[in-house]
Amino acid sequence: MTLPELSIKRHVLAWMLSGVIVLFGIISYQRIGVDRIPAIDFPIIVVNTTLRGANPDVIDTSVTSIIESAINTTPGIEHIQSSSSPGVSTISITFALDKNIDVAYNEVQAKVSQVLRRLPEDTDPPVVQKVDTNAAAVIWLALSGDRTVQQLNLYANNVLKKKFETINGVGEVTIGGRRDRVIRVNINPERMAAYKITANDLIAAFKREHVQLPGGFLVSKQAEQLLKLDLEFHNVKELSELIVSTNTGVPIRLKDVATVEDGITDNRQVARYKGKPTVGLGMVKIANANTVAIIEEVERRLEQDIRPNLPPGMNLEISTNDSIFINQLVASLKEHLIEGTLLAALIVFIFLRSVRSTLIVATAIPVSLLAAIAVMYFSGFTFNSMTLLALLLLIGVVVDDAIVVLENIYRHREHLDPNPISAALNGTREVTFSVTAASLALVCIFAPVIFMDGMVGKFFNSFGVVVTFGVLASLFVSLTLTPMLCSRYLDVSHNHNKIYGAIGKVLEGLDNTYKKLLDSSLKHRGLVLIVTLVFVAVSGYLSIKYVEKDFVPESDESSFSITVKTPLGSSLEYTDSR
Numbered sequence: 001m002t003l004p005e006l007s008i009k010r011h012v013l014a015w016m017l018s019g020v021i022v023l024f025g026i027i028s029y030q031r032i033g034v035d036r037i038p039a040i041d042f043p044i045i046v047v048n049t050t051l052r053g054a055n056p057d058v059i060d061t062s063v064t065s066i067i068e069s070a071i072n073t074t075p076g077i078e079h080i081q082s083s084s085s086p087g088v089s090t091i092s093i094t095f096a097l098d099k100n101i102d103v104a105y106n107e108v109q110a111k112v113s114q115v116l117r118r119l120p121e122d123t124d125p126p127v128v129q130k131v132d133t134n135a136a137a138v139i140w141l142a143l144s145g146d147r148t149v150q151q152l153n154l155y156a157n158n159v160l161k162k163k164f165e166t167i168n169g170v171g172e173v174t175i176g177g178r179r180d181r182v183i184r185v186n187i188n189p190e191r192m193a194a195y196k197i198t199a200n201d202l203i204a205a206f207k208r209e210h211v212q213l214p215g216g217f218l219v220s221k222q223a224e225q226l227l228k229l230d231l232e233f234h235n236v237k238e239l240s241e242l243i244v245s246t247n248t249g250v251p252i253r254l255k256d257v258a259t260v261e262d263g264i265t266d267n268r269q270v271a272r273y274k275g276k277p278t279v280g281l282g283m284v285k286i287a288n289a290n291t292v293a294i295i296e297e298v299e300r301r302l303e304q305d306i307r308p309n310l311p312p313g314m315n316l317e318i319s320t321n322d323s324i325f326i327n328q329l330v331a332s333l334k335e336h337l338i339e340g341t342l343l344a345a346l347i348v349f350i351f352l353r354s355v356r357s358t359l360i361v362a363t364a365i366p367v368s369l370l371a372a373i374a375v376m377y378f379s380g381f382t383f384n385s386m387t388l389l390a391l392l393l394l395i396g397v398v399v400d401d402a403i404v405v406l407e408n409i410y411r412h413r414e415h416l417d418p419n420p421i422s423a424a425l426n427g428t429r430e431v432t433f434s435v436t437a438a439s440l441a442l443v444c445i446f447a448p449v450i451f452m453d454g455m456v457g458k459f460f461n462s463f464g465v466v467v468t469f470g471v472l473a474s475l476f477v478s479l480t481l482t483p484m485l486c487s488r489y490l491d492v493s494h495n496h497n498k499i500y501g502a503i504g505k506v507l508e509g510l511d512n513t514y515k516k517l518l519d520s521s522l523k524h525r526g527l528v529l530i531v532t533l534v535f536v537a538v539s540g541y542l543s544i545k546y547v548e549k550d551f552v553p554e555s556d557e558s559s560f561s562i563t564v565k566t567p568l569g570s571s572l573e574y575t576d577s578r
Contacts, residue, residue, distance in 0.1 A: 004428040007480040008421060014484040018367055018477070025370020028377030033169075033290035035382045036326050040458045043095040044131040045108045047071070050124040052087050060084035066118050067091055067126065070111045076104065092131075097454060105130055137174060137282025138291045138322045139298055142273035145314035152279040155314070160281055163306060167297050169289030176271055176280035183239060187258040195252050197245050202254075205244040236260050270576050273319050280319065290382075292330075295323040333388040340395040341365050348399060350503055357410065360485045361402045364477045368398035371473035372466050381462045390466035397442060397471060401435045401478035409486045424487035432479065439475040443468055 007014035049063050064084045068091055071080065076099040082091045095104045109128045116125070143156050153175070161173045187202065218225045240255035254260060271278045285294055302316065310316060344365065349358040369391055381387055409427035417423040449464030451457070521528045566575045 002429070002432070003479045004432065004483045005425055007484045008424050008428075008487045011484050011488065014480050018363075018481045021367055021371045021374070021473070024374040025367075025372075028374045029370070032373065032377050033382040034292045034326060034330055035384045036291075036322070036329065037384050038381065038386050038459060038462045040455065041101070042131075042455075043097065043099045043101045043104050045093045045095070045101075045104055046129050046131050047089075047091040047093070047108065047112060047126050048129070049089040049119070049126040050087060051089070051120055051122060052124075054087055054120075056084045056086060059087070059089050062120050063089040063123060064091065066115050067112060070115045071108055074104070074107045074111055097458065101130055137284050137320075139283050139295045139318065140176075140320040141281040141298075141302075142278045142317050142319040143281065143314065144273055144276040144278045144317075145311075147311075147313060149277055149279065152277075152314070155311070156279045156281055160306065160316070163301065164281065164283060164298065167283070167294060167301070169285050169294045170283050171286035171289075172284040174282045174284055176282060183236065184261050185239075185254070185258050186261070191257045195245065195257055196247060197252065197257055201245055202258075205242060205254075209242055210239075236262050273317065292323045292326055295321060329385060330383060330388065333385070333392065336392055337369075337388070337395065340392060344395055344399055348403065351507070354491065356489055356491045357406055360482060360489065361399055361406055363481060363485065364398050364402040364474055365395060367477050367481065368470050368474040369394060371476075372470035375469040376462070376466055379462070379465055381465070384462075386460065386463045387466050390463045390470070393467060394470040394474070397467075398474035398477070401439060401474050402482045404431050404435055404438075405478050405482045406486055406490070409483065409490065413490065420487050420490065424483045424490075427486075428479065428483040435478055436475065439471050442471045446471070 047067060049067065051059060051063055054062070064082050067089070068080060068082055071077075071091065071093060074093070076095045078094045078096055080091065080093050082089070084090075093104075093108060095101075105128065112126050112128060119126075141160075143152050143160065145152065147155075156175055161175065164170060164173045185202070187199070192198070240253065240260045242254040243251045244254055244257065245252045271280055273280075283294060283298060285291060299318070302318075307316060341362075345358055345362045348361050349355070372391060372394060376383075376387055405428055408431045409424050412423035412427040413420065417426065446464050446467040449457075449460050450468065452460060452464075564575075
């Protein structure tokens with residue numbers, strides 16, 4: 001028993017199969033995330049190394065060059081970028097797109113471990129990290145007010161960060177413009193010289209006295225407790241009493257050779273919002289999370305929970321919001337989807353001139369689109385510019401098979417067999433091969449996109465998957481649901497109204513015009529062939545020469561950024577004043 005025959009004779013089965021597709025599609029639609037473009041993972045590894053107090057030249061020769069030379073031998077590297085700034089070495093390694101990021105990470109980690117002994121003694125262990133290219137903040141909040149930057153930072157880090165980290169889909173809350181608390185020890189060179197104490201003596205004293213040590217176990221008959229020897233100083237006054245030397249037989253304390261004060265880290269960056277000093281909080285989403293849903297939840301918590309409980313004098317505002325442009329993009333594409341569906345149904349009605357026939361054909365659109373949406377969900381895709389473009393393309397494709405099947409069944413009902421069941425069976429059987437061949441031809445066009453290599457392949461992968469499975473779904477619908485609906489609801493009426501007659505006259509006129517044009521073309525085959533070749537050659541030449549090429553089209557997000565560069569060596573105050 002063929003698929004059309006099974007669907008016609010077991011109409012409940014056909015309804016249930018289509019119902020399952022629709023159900024899966026609706027559930028998937030509610031769960032799929034929304035984003036601007038498809039998530040593309042690039043295999044990038046970053047190695048950060050810190051050598052406090054070293055200038056860029058020392059960092060470059062003593063750290064960056066050594067690590068970079070070791071990493072160069074790692075297989076699969078596309079290119080390496082490195083930068084040496086005061087106290088910090090950063091090396092970014094980009095691998096080929098087909099390189100497994102976990103394998104690359106382990107290989108780089110092994111190469112770095114081999115050269116650890118060649119690095120300066122005071123160098124912190126290099127930190128090897130995988131880079132998530134999609135881990136950008138989707139919304140930034142600006143915390144400002146009549147408080148010090150340190151107070152703003154403490155509130156952002158200890159209160160706000162914890163509240164936002166619990167939002168579903170948020171992988172990290174990053175803080176910008178932060179300045180952490182530090183204890184500053186300002187040494188007095190004259191006093192140190194008088195006491196014959198060097199900076200190394202101070203460092204050795206800190207390592208010796210300002211520590212935490214394991215204390216073993218305290219065991220009783222019924223319990224066992226782990227002990228910790230806390231020898232650290234917990235306030236400025238205690239730290240000032242630290243003994244740094246006993247060279248003269250008298251204890252020399254830290255307060256004798258230095259001043260100790262509670263402060264914040266050096267100011268290496270300035271963040272402002274509306275001209276006021278600011279601490280920023282950025283919400284970084286996890287892969288394939290719904291950007292719009294995350295931002296909506298952030299806004300909800302801001303209004304209902306966070307702003308009403310802010311300390312007096314503090315303000316928390318949204319500075320950047322990615323959902324505005326995403327919502328505009330998705331709303332525009334969804335609007336085009338609805339318009340395309342209605343226009344497709346209208347065109348079908350104009351040519352079929354039957355409301356029932358139009359509704360039968362139109363059912364192929366939502367069922368096929370929902371099937372494609374279900375595939376999107378199970379493939380881990382999001383609603384973005386590429387997947388929505390694929391759905392737009394499907395609107396015009398999915399009705400083709402249904403129209404062919406319906407037209408042939410209609411012909412059988414009108415001229416050959418008035419019985420709806422046998423007409424549906426025979427009409428579908430005649431065109432099954434043609435419909436299948438046409439659908440598979442489309443699959444052969446779009447399926448190879450799924451297997452494209454490189455960055456373009458990753459970008460268009462979701463497009464190829466959605467179109468391919470959407471076409472296959474439309475083929476399934478045209479061989480199951482469409483014949484079943486035709487066998488039960490298709491009406492072949494010979495009593496036509498005025499609208500039917502008017503449309504028929506227009507179509508008849510088009511048909512006559514086409515016959516004349518075809519007649520003329522067949523009489524002048526050589527001329528038609530020459531004109532066609534010239535047209536193809538000229539249009540191809542003009543397209544190649546004058547049509548610009550780009551990876552993605554430019555988009556106007558109604559925002560802009562300004563970058564200002566000051567002379568090398570400029571201080572933060574000078575740069576800030578510009």
